[in-house]
Amino acid sequence: MKPAQAADIAERIPDGATLMIGGFIGAGTPQRLVDELVRRGRRELTVIANDTARPGIGIGKLIDARLVRRLVTSHIGTNPETQRQMIAGELQVELVPQGTLVERIRCGGFGLGGVLTPTGVGTLAAQGKRMIEIDGSAFLLELPLKADFALINARRADYLGNLEYALTSRNFNPVMAMAATTVIAEVDDVVPVGVIPPDAVMTPHVLVHYLVCKERSDG
Amino acid sequence: MDDKDIIARRVALELRDGQLVNLGIGLPTQVAHHLPPGVNVFFQSENGLIGMLPLPEEGFAWADLTDAGGRPVGAGPGACAIDSAMSFGLIRGGHLDVTVLGGLQVDEKGQLANWLVPGVMVPGMGGAMDLVTGARRVIVAMTHAAKGASKIVRRCTMPLTSVRRVDLIVTELAVIEPTDEGLVLRETAPGVTVEQVLHATAARLHVPATVGTMRG
Numbered sequence: 001m002k003p004a005q006a007a008d009i010a011e012r013i014p015d016g017a018t019l020m021i022g023g024f025i026g027a028g029t030p031q032r033l034v035d036e037l038v039r040r041g042r043r044e045l046t047v048i049a050n051d052t053a054r055p056g057i058g059i060g061k062l063i064d065a066r067l068v069r070r071l072v073t074s075h076i077g078t079n080p081e082t083q084r085q086m087i088a089g090e091l092q093v094e095l096v097p098q099g100t101l102v103e104r105i106r107c108g109g110f111g112l113g114g115v116l117t118p119t120g121v122g123t124l125a126a127q128g129k130r131m132i133e134i135d136g137s138a139f140l141l142e143l144p145l146k147a148d149f150a151l152i153n154a155r156r157a158d159y160l161g162n163l164e165y166a167l168t169s170r171n172f173n174p175v176m177a178m179a180a181t182t183v184i185a186e187v188d189d190v191v192p193v194g195v196i197p198p199d200a201v202m203t204p205h206v207l208v209h210y211l212v213c214k215e216r217s218d219g
Numbered sequence: 220m221d222d223k224d225i226i227a228r229r230v231a232l233e234l235r236d237g238q239l240v241n242l243g244i245g246l247p248t249q250v251a252h253h254l255p256p257g258v259n260v261f262f263q264s265e266n267g268l269i270g271m272l273p274l275p276e277e278g279f280a281w282a283d284l285t286d287a288g289g290r291p292v293g294a295g296p297g298a299c300a301i302d303s304a305m306s307f308g309l310i311r312g313g314h315l316d317v318t319v320l321g322g323l324q325v326d327e328k329g330q331l332a333n334w335l336v337p338g339v340m341v342p343g344m345g346g347a348m349d350l351v352t353g354a355r356r357v358i359v360a361m362t363h364a365a366k367g368a369s370k371i372v373r374r375c376t377m378p379l380t381s382v383r384r385v386d387l388i389v390t391e392l393a394v395i396e397p398t399d400e401g402l403v404l405r406e407t408a409p410g411v412t413v414e415q416v417l418h419a420t421a422a423r424l425h426v427p428a429t430v431g432t433m434r435g
Contacts, residue, residue, distance in 0.1 A: 024266040024267070024285070024287070024289070024303075025266075025285065025288070025289030026282075026289060027266070027282060027283060027285045027289065028283070050303070051343075051345075053289070054289075073343065074343055074344065074345050074346070075342060075343040075344070075345035076341070076342060076343050077340075077342025077343060077345070078288075078289065083341055083342075086341065087341070095341075095343040095344060097344050097345075097346070097347075097348040097349050098265065098303070098307060098344070098345050098346040098349060099303075099307030099308075099310060099311050099346065099348075099349035099353075100348075100349070102303040102304045102307055103304065103307070106304055117311065118311070118352050118353070119311060119348045119349045119352045119353070119381075120348050120352075120381075121352075121381075121382060122379065122381070122382035123348065123378060123379045123380065123381065123382070124335070124378045125344065125348060155283070165300075165302075166283035166300075167267070167268065167281075167283045167284045167294070167300045168264065168266045168267045168268050168283060168284055168285050168286075168300065169282070169283040170267050170300055170301070170302045170303075171266055171267050171302060171303045172302070172303045173302070174302050174304075175302060175303065175304050202302075
């Protein structure tokens with residue numbers, strides 16, 4: 001794990017990259033990393049995220065700047081601009097039930113070939129998917145999701161990169177930390193090793209490659 | 220009392236002390252304001268919270284404590300924060316006692332459509348498909364009609380949220396229970412006759428010998 005600046009991280013992310021971005025309508029989204037992606041104008045991105053927040057907020061900023069080519073998400077109802085780009089054919093959107101989305105990411109990170117879920121059986125969400133019967137009940141086979149980069153947010157990290165999250169800002173962040181080649185955690189606070197007790201660590205440091213801390217305020 | 224209050228009050232009577240309950244965005248959220256005395260439930264917010272409460276004061280709003288609509292909330296004693304995998308494990312795994320959701324249509328099979336209006340509104344299903352598929356009890360809280368058209372229909376014309384039969388439909392006019400035999404009219408709102416409900420409903424309703432009056 002290495003400390004890094006948000007600007008340097010954005011520099012490493014190429015056009016066309018697949019990104020998992022944590023957050024739930026902006027809560028738990030790594031805002032500084034998103035801002036740097038926008039500043040650098042990284043294009044043709046595939047974004048895997050629960051939602052696209054609202055215009056001008058969180059992942060919504062990437063949508064506003066038209067940097068996203070493909071979006072895998074559960075809900076775009078809070079962002080009319082995402083809907084507009086989708087209907088205009090400028091943005092490909094794959095809508096996935098929220099519980100299925102998190103399980104597909106979990107599969108990607110946990111070395112599983114897929115997951116069987118009853119959610120979506122008999123609905124539009126079943127289109128193009130294999131249905132498998134287990135003990136008389138129908139399940140959909142949902143396949144893993146992986147990414148080049150996971151951009152996650154945590155309340156604090158220690159010097160090794162052990163992470164602790166804050167309340168509903170946890171959401172997709174811990175599971176995304178499992179499912180990407182490179183994991184970048186943006187945190188509010190960094191503390192010495194041991195300040196976060198072992199039992200309180202929610203994401204172990206071995207998963208985190210880069211830590212983006214608050215900019216220094218003393219110049 | 221407006222229609223939404225009537226619905227929210229009646230739904231609140233379905234909740235039992237100690238249950239884990241998920242309220243959808245919009246009308247269902249109002250159920251929290253009408254819990255009968257002595258009934259304490261834990262509200263789940265699918266973005267990762269058990270024990271959600273309304274924000275006690277505006278000044279306490281905090282970016283890391285929000286509901287599934289992104290609005291600031293509070294939390295009560297015994298609250299726990301969970302990640303999305305756990306949250307949906309609770310929902311899909313049958314650990315959620317009750318979910319209350321809004322609806323666009325419910326049909327004679329008791330199947331719900333509530334996530335997509337083709338060509339008009341494409342919000343995505345969010346957590347709705349998991350909630351309707353996995354919760355132990357599904358209550359649909361919605362107005363009886365929209366733009367003059369009954370939302371209780373013979374067959375859903377909008378895309379289904381789940382093939383699972385919902386357990387109860389509560390509107391400002393009636394309480395209707397989907398069963399093996401079809402939709403059964405259980406209660407009518409005070410001052411509303413059975414005939415008025417039948418007239419306002421596009422689906423066939425079975426009317427038992429005794430139809431109660433909606434409490435709330």
